[in-house]
Amino acid sequence: MTAGCAARPRATWHGVNKGGKSVGEISDRIEALVATRHGRLAEVDTEIGAWSEAEAGLARIAKSLEAPTGRAEGAAAEEAAVLAGLRSEVAATLEDLRAARCRFVRPTINIGVSGKARVGKSTLLQSVSGLSDDQIPTGPHVPVTAVRSRIMQSDRRRVLLRMHSPESFLADVVAPYHQDLGLEGMPRTVEEFRHWTYPRPDPDDPSQHSDNALLVNLRSIQASLDSYADLLTGSQIERGLEGLRPFVAYPTREEVSAGTTHRPHLAVREAIIESPFPHGDVSRLVVVDLPGLGEVASGAEERHVRDLRHDVDAVLLVVRPSTTAAYYTNADDRALKLLDKARGHVRTPGHYVHFVINHGGESTGGIEALRNDLRTRVNASTDGGFYQVLETNAIDPAVVNETLLIPLLESLSRTLPEMDDEVYSGVMARAADAARRISEALPQLLAGRAGADELAHLEQELLQQRAAELRWKVDQRLRAVVEELWRAAHRDGVDERYTNAVEAVFDEVRAWAEDGFGKGTARWQEEARLIMPTERAASPFLVEEMHRVRVEVTRRFRSLDDFFNEQLARTWEDIAEAFREPCAPLLGKATGKQALHHLEGRLRASSCPVLADAVRDLLQTRLDYRTHLHPRVREELDGFSFEGVDPDTGRPRVALLAPADEAGVELLEQQLRERTHKAAFETMVALQREAVLPALVLYAAVKQFEDELILSADSRREFLRLARNHRDLLWPDDFGQLEASAKRAHDLAELAHGVGEALARHAARGDEGA
Amino acid sequence: MSGGRVAFDIGLVGPSGVGKTSLISAVFLAGQDVLAGSGVTVVADDEPTAGLMAYHADALAGVVQRGQFVSESLSASKEVVDFRLRMDPGLPDGGIALHIKDYPGGWLDPKARQDSAGIKKSWEPLQDFMLRSSVLLVPVDSPSIMEAVTPRQSRAVPMLLRLHDTMQVLRLWARGRAAAPESPALVIFVPVKCETYVRPAHDHHRARRSDRSVELYEQFRTTYAGCMKAVRTEAPHAHMLYLPIDTLGCVDRVYVTWPPDPDTGVRCEPHFRIVNDGKRDIRGVDDLLIALCRILTEARRKAEQDHERTLTEQHRASQSYANRDRGLVGNFFRAADNVIAGRIGRSELIRLTEPDAPLSLLRWLRIAGLGQWAREQQTSDRIGQERLRALEALHNLQAVVDDLAKQDYSDRVRRL
Incomplete structure (x- = not known):
């Protein structure tokens, strides 16, 4: 039953018990019990919430301890051990609280029916519930009940089958066999289980002989997989009560003999059967058909205990004399011990477990023998010494009602409130105890660790330190670049790469001029011979040619822009590399100008406008022939025109003069070539004398960048912002550790706070251990 | 020199x-x-x-x-x-x-x-x-x-x-x-x-x-x-x-x-x-010559002085020889030479008393010593004239050198 179920109608039973108590009184007590239980839910939920948080906090602390903490290995191991102990403590406390919650949220009295196979449990359930073999199968000679069933009184007739998922099937059905058989490995999927090869006991190895039964069961489960594999959905199936047997019972002997592999019950985790009970309105009663507890595989025991603690208020341990064994057996004893585990905080075992002798159809002698055996071995030779022993005939519903149901309910109506108190105080005391233990252990966990506030300060101080280091490192590397540029501009003098580039252009111009000014000597002369006589003068041709030559010389020298672009690219590369080591992640894989663009983007995104603008302005630096050098050499070319002014006399003069005839053509070519050579040479020399200019431009630009980046009033503040925004990228180890420590400290602080509150709560309630 | x-x-x-x-x-x-x-x-x-x-x-x-x-x-x-x-x-x-x-x-x-x-x-x-x-x-x-x-x-x-x-x-x-x-x-x-x-x-x-x-x-x-x-x-x-x-x-x-x-x-x-x-x-060659001339001026003066002393010594030596004591007869003919030379000129006297001159009193007199002084005096005079011409040339050279030495250098020249 789960919390949140609708309140059921008031319980009423018919009849009067042997003690003369009216069923009405029993019903009233049970109603009061249920109401009291519900009243405790709020506190239990509060504890569950608090301890869940504590559990999560301890989990986070344990996880954070997996990362390097800088502590000594021994101290870390000790710490881990303490944490493991606390986590175990908290887990047990939470388990306790959840079991209590299941108890207090239940609107019904759940009675479990257990006992060895063949003692009449199913018959008893039929008598109580009015259901038939089809829903609660019985059968001679072999175990029948395969699935835990709950039968609850309801106006409806239906069954809710909770199906295994593949994972729960493997964990709850297959895994216990593997564990008991000591098999290596475990199938991870149903298909793996299908193809798993199980061994056969070696006849020559006696130690394996006892495994045969389990292996037979396991192989039969495997062999019948096709009959239930499709049912492993993890869902809940609602169906009618007819044809329920295969889902709740083992195959019949006949079916087994016939070699059946139809075992759909293996896919059923639990069956909840709703049906009107025959004897009165017992809406607060649920009977739970438990499998033979002494016969379950060891791995399944813990699950059954947990289920019992969560779902069952009391257990009927049904025993029955038989012609072959009338006594209280070891299996019964194992079941009793298991039930004792399941009682939890209930102090009196006899309140939790009630023996039921099913004497239906058995001899008096056998009944008496069993009665005496129980009296001696279970109750220390005192009637009802430790456990109540009820007797009934399971096959007769009326007898069951008279001799079992009514007395049991009467007993429970008295003992359940006490048990509830015991459970309640027990879980609260345990919670208080756990809180105390955690409180005692916290100093050890906190030892040598900074608190959350101190860590916050450490974080800020570390960030400031890293930001300062970042600025220093960038400055150091940038300064080297600036110094190199200064040397190039002021001390090293002329850059031979530049002068060589200029000289190369001059050589090109010379070669061009000697090749008939790009036309070829023969063609140039031919043109001159055609044009000059036509114009009756040399000047029209020469004017055009001199313009063309002047423009060509300028155009060729503009190819120096290739050299300048290379200079700029080299400078961007050097500056990008200045940032590479201190803050490589900010540049990505880009280099040179692209890397600096990335950096600008990062700076702007980090609210560092001054630094971003410095990078932007740097990248806008221009170094080109037209802007920087041509104005300085323009004068050399301005004089290269057909007409000009004599600098000495101030009078107009003509640069070239020759007859416009055959002899004049060669002379003009020679003169024009000489003037071209001279103009190009003067331009080359002028450019070479300005060889320091490119270095000066670059030095000035980078120096300005350095000033803005490092020496401006905003530099420190913006470097700190950059560091803060990208600290995990730049220093993942440093801040990762600090963050882990801070989280740990925070979790410890929260844990301490939670524990403190728990202690206060328990102290206010007067819980033991608080 | x-x-x-x-x-x-x-x-x-x-x-x-x-x-x-x-x-x-x-x-x-x-x-x-x-x-x-x-x-x-x-x-x-x-x-x-x-x-x-x-x-x-x-x-x-x-x-x-x-x-x-x-x-x-x-x-x-x-x-x-x-x-x-x-x-x-x-x-x-x-x-x-x-x-x-x-x-x-x-x-x-x-x-x-x-x-x-x-x-x-x-x-x-x-x-x-x-x-x-x-x-x-x-x-x-x-x-x-x-x-x-x-x-x-x-x-x-x-x-x-x-x-x-x-x-x-x-x-x-x-x-x-x-x-x-x-x-x-x-x-x-x-x-x-x-x-x-x-x-x-x-x-x-x-x-x-x-x-x-x-x-x-x-x-x-x-x-x-x-x-x-x-x-x-x-x-x-x-x-x-x-x-x-x-x-x-x-x-x-x-x-x-x-x-x-x-x-x-x-x-x-x-x-x-x-x-x-x-x-x-x-x-620029004129500047070079100016420089050479300036440095030569003093050296030239010294050399010239040496040369003049040498010529003067030669003249004095020849004059002394011509006016040496020839004895009574010699002195008589020296006086006669002087008088005759004063009338007909020293050169004529010498000519007439040359060995190949027509036999004459003057030639006889030459043998006796007449004309000897005149010849010797003529030699002295010739040396003196050469000296004068040399002096004139040297003086002219001196003037040219001095003139050049006094000139200013053009603005192409700088003293270091």
Whole structure:
């Protein structure tokens, strides 16, 4: 039953018990019990919430301890051990609280029916519930009940089958066999289980002989997989009560003999059967058909205990004399011990477990023998010494009602409130105890660790330190670049790469001029011979040619822009590399100008406008022939025109003069070539004398960048912002550790706070251990 | 000084191809122009020199004919050549002799001398000549120091100009001059091939917009600072002049290339074009002559004084001989000679008393001693007249030298 179920109608039973108590009184007590239980839910939920948080906090602390903490290995191991102990403590406390919650949220009295196979449990359930073999199968000679069933009184007739998922099937059905058989490995999927090869006991190895039964069961489960594999959905199936047997019972002997592999019950985790009970309105009663507890595989025991603690208020341990064994057996004893585990905080075992002798159809002698055996071995030779022993005939519903149901309910109506108190105080005391233990252990966990506030300060101080280091490192590397540029501009003098580039252009111009000014000597002369006589003068041709030559010389020298672009690219590369080591992640894989663009983007995104603008302005630096050098050499070319002014006399003069005839053509070519050579040479020399200019431009630009980046009033503040925004990228180890420590400290602080509150709560309630 | 002349040894210290021969040729030709009409001229003092001057002029004309040339168009000297010029005042053996030795500039390199026994043997007398020279001319290759822009070019300049070797020669020379401080000592640094850089205002043939003479001077001072310091420290009394000379005048630098050179890294190759129709226009030689004349003035005065003393001594000696005591008869005939000479003239008396003169009393008298005094007196007189003519020529030369020495240098010249 789960919390949140609708309140059921008031319980009423018919009849009067042997003690003369009216069923009405029993019903009233049970109603009061249920109401009291519900009243405790709020506190239990509060504890569950608090301890869940504590559990999560301890989990986070344990996880954070997996990362390097800088502590000594021994101290870390000790710490881990303490944490493991606390986590175990908290887990047990939470388990306790959840079991209590299941108890207090239940609107019904759940009675479990257990006992060895063949003692009449199913018959008893039929008598109580009015259901038939089809829903609660019985059968001679072999175990029948395969699935835990709950039968609850309801106006409806239906069954809710909770199906295994593949994972729960493997964990709850297959895994216990593997564990008991000591098999290596475990199938991870149903298909793996299908193809798993199980061994056969070696006849020559006696130690394996006892495994045969389990292996037979396991192989039969495997062999019948096709009959239930499709049912492993993890869902809940609602169906009618007819044809329920295969889902709740083992195959019949006949079916087994016939070699059946139809075992759909293996896919059923639990069956909840709703049906009107025959004897009165017992809406607060649920009977739970438990499998033979002494016969379950060891791995399944813990699950059954947990289920019992969560779902069952009391257990009927049904025993029955038989012609072959009338006594209280070891299996019964194992079941009793298991039930004792399941009682939890209930102090009196006899309140939790009630023996039921099913004497239906058995001899008096056998009944008496069993009665005496129980009296001696279970109750220390005192009637009802430790456990109540009820007797009934399971096959007769009326007898069951008279001799079992009514007395049991009467007993429970008295003992359940006490048990509830015991459970309640027990879980609260345990919670208080756990809180105390955690409180005692916290100093050890906190030892040598900074608190959350101190860590916050450490974080800020570390960030400031890293930001300062970042600025220093960038400055150091940038300064080297600036110094190199200064040397190039002021001390090293002329850059031979530049002068060589200029000289190369001059050589090109010379070669061009000697090749008939790009036309070829023969063609140039031919043109001159055609044009000059036509114009009756040399000047029209020469004017055009001199313009063309002047423009060509300028155009060729503009190819120096290739050299300048290379200079700029080299400078961007050097500056990008200045940032590479201190803050490589900010540049990505880009280099040179692209890397600096990335950096600008990062700076702007980090609210560092001054630094971003410095990078932007740097990248806008221009170094080109037209802007920087041509104005300085323009004068050399301005004089290269057909007409000009004599600098000495101030009078107009003509640069070239020759007859416009055959002899004049060669002379003009020679003169024009000489003037071209001279103009190009003067331009080359002028450019070479300005060889320091490119270095000066670059030095000035980078120096300005350095000033803005490092020496401006905003530099420190913006470097700190950059560091803060990208600290995990730049220093993942440093801040990762600090963050882990801070989280740990925070979790410890929260844990301490939670524990403190728990202690206060328990102290206010007067819980033991608080 | 020998005979009636003053001789000056002028040393030349410069690397190969700097234009030593062109400089001498310029002095020869331009000197004639400078001294034209003064009664003094510059002549080739021997046939070999005359031949060399003619050869050089022809070679230059051939180069100029082509319209453009590279500075190496005129081949450098390959052996020692003696140039003997003379400022001739009209006396066969008089005037001022200028002895200049030209030699391969590569001989300045000690390694070159070490590697060749022949060069080493030839270098010793050459070095002696330079060390005893009163004047050292140091031609300076102007394009090398003006057109070196790149580091590679600048690095090559000292080696191209043989600066270290030049400095060593200057230092040796200066120490020698210091040992005789009363002797003249003059170093003239002569930038050559500087037509493009030193530009008179009226020159419109050379296509250059501005005069770069100041830049040339500054570059020279920087480049030759060590050489000047060597002279100054060893011979503080020595004079140093900076005196650019246009040895051709009809050229203009178009461009300069710096091709690779195995010894110096690169070498300087200026490319020139011919302007002014190839008409040679030598400038700066007048300043050179002024400098020589100034230094010669005092030396000349001393030499002249020595010469005059020598002539005066000769005259006095001859006069004394003619007026010696001849005894009674001799003295009688001396008196008779004097009287007769006074009437018919000394020359006639001598003629009549010549051995081949018609037998006559005078001839007989000559035998007896008549005319002897007249002859001897005539000899004395002739010597006196020669002395007078020599004196006149020397005085004229002196005037020319003094005149030149008094002239101011042009604004091309700077004292160092």
